Amino acid sequence: MKNYLMHINGLSVGENLKTQDVTNPATNEIVGTVPVGGEDEANQAIDAAHDAFGEWSNLTAYDRAVYLKRFHELMLENQEDLARTMTIEMGKPINESRGEVKYAASFIEWFAEEAKRVYGETIPTHVSGKRLQVWKKPIGVVAAITPWNFPAAMLTRKMGPALAAGCTIVIKPSSESPLTAMKLMELCEEAGFPKGVINLVTGSSSKIAKAVMESEKVRKVTFTGSTEVGKILIKQSADTVKNLSLELGGHAPLIVLDDANVDVAVKGVMASKFRNAGQTCICANRVYVQSGVYDEFVEKFAKAVNELKVGNGEDESVDVGPLINKAGLEKVNHHVQDAIDKGASIVTGGEASTTDGGVFFTPTVIGDADPSMVMMQEETFGPVAPVQKVETQDEAIALANDTPYGLAAYVFTESVGRGTRVIEQLNFGIVGWNEGAPSAAQVPFGGMKESGIGREGGHDGIEAFLETQYVAIGME
Known part of the structure; x- marks a missing residue:
């Protein structure tokens, strides 16, 4: 010391x-x-x-x-x-x-x-x-x-x-x-x-x-x-x-449209969501997936999440480290329990741990999310990804913009036309299009609204x- x-x-x-x-x-x-x-x-x-x-x-x-x-x-x-x-x-x-x-x-x-x-x-x-x-x-x-x-x-x-x-x-x-x-x-x-x-x-x-x-x-x-x-x-x-x-603050939406390459979308959300145990201002906090690819996305996403190793960051093989403190753990626990109480399902994860004095939360995928849940309205700042099914592109855009925050957003679609139209309507300072890690020294970083x-x-x-x-x- x-x-x-x-x-x-x-x-x-x-x-x-x-x-x-x-x-x-x-x-x-x-x-x-x-x-x-x-x-x-x-x-x-x-x-x-x-x-x-x-x-x-x-x-x-x-x-x-x-x-x-x-x-x-x-x-x-x-x-x-x-x-x-x-x-x-x-x-x-x-x-x-x-x-x-x-x-x-x-x-x-x-x-x-x-x-x-x-x-x-x-x-x-x-x-x-x-x-x-x-x-x-x-x-x-x-x-x-x-x-x-x-x-x-x-x-x-x-x-x-x-x-x-x-x-x-x-x-x-x-x-x-x-x-x-x-x-x-x-x-x-x-x-x-x-x-x-x-x-x-x-x-x-x-x-x-x-x-x-x-x-x-x-x-x-x-x-x-x-x-x-x-x-x-x-x-x-x-x-x-x-x-x-x-x-x-941020509360980044991630939209997966029904013409997206699901494998690319899963790779993108993994890169965005679980870096630093989900404790980043631009990580995906709300995932909106069109119904045509919802089941495939959730299945592949959960499988990828299950492969993440949680533990002490000094271990070279660890993918997800601890939360910063007990207050952070309590917030994540509260958000997950609120979602369950309001009808969400835990697809994988959902467990807190204080093993060996540390503060850990298992990487988690929440299915059947909806706007009534706290985690869909507030930044969780933890390794939890709620996924909500949407029917249309316009519904996804409306839900994504329904927040006082406007730091980052993510869109997955193989159509140049759809991608362009969606991004034109998103009120966020940073947008990743088929990309989960948009930051770099040579680009402007900052948000809109609050x-x-x-x-x-x-x-x-x-x-x-x-x-x-x-x-x-x-x-x-």
Whole structure:
């Protein structure tokens, strides 16, 4: 077990503070401790980032890219250490953790290159003797608040564009899985980033967020988490008119039309649903299958689910690890029991386990689902897939859109015409068409409606950390 420290202004901070244990959800063993910081530590980090902003933002894009590329190299060199840290602190199977480290590193590589592609404009003038230009400038100090379920990728998807744009940053990782972020901070130190450019604080979310939201020095907050917390941040941002990027809750529908390749659909839902034990914001939460292929789909889906191995993520052969904590297990149990009480059937799975102190739920397929069930209205965040039979394409679209969320959706059909028409009617920021794993560093990630504001990744990702400045130049 290691006692980790915060990183503020190039120094390790928090030796004399109370500590918080980080436990492995597969074993309930303590795997590390972190300091319990609060407003004082947050303000120290904000001040450090503010003081470092001038020098960092004045570097050329090429100079900033050098730091980012070195950080990228170090992430890949330390992939195994990062992956094992991730697995023991939040339960993700080791092979998924290795994949996440590569995915996380890809954001640093992508934005190291995007730093060189921040373009302004020269606009044709309407009056002789003037020149009209648009400049792009870094927004300032950024606060990044990240979730527990992707402790590397959700961080680098924010760090990469912020640093590339010329911003400095204060990071607040989840208290459930802060160790991966702290390992990444150690690599940033090794990469040689100037002091104050990247800072990390751990501890009380409410106290740290209070300091961030009240500070006039913090010009942007980028947050991934629940819609409920996102709404609070929107309200708190009003007093200082902060720029916000919010990637919030999802409740993704997956539609299988009767002309779909059922084998492709099963492969797609397996890739989407059971990654990280169903604890992802874009995983399929509601499966709508047209009646013509419903029985075949459910049979093949259940067979594939039965082959998944559940256990400690450190085991190379495990496919599905634990849930993050007992509260997560209780939520999954409640959703499954509610569905059974309302007439659903358990096709396979449906069992909770706290074996050896861990928090596990068997991968589960629920048949005969309907809209009255809680799991069809709320995100379960567990390895449970409810399947509802639908008769028509229009019925599937209506059910899919009947939610305040609009992050991700999935459609399986072999018809280009049907696929195009369905997707045109779906109100979701991300759509996988015959594809269950749509994420990549080079594409925009974000949702519609109550699933958030803004986009991360792709060329859109760096724009979120830039201000547009118009300059009128008199030439006479």
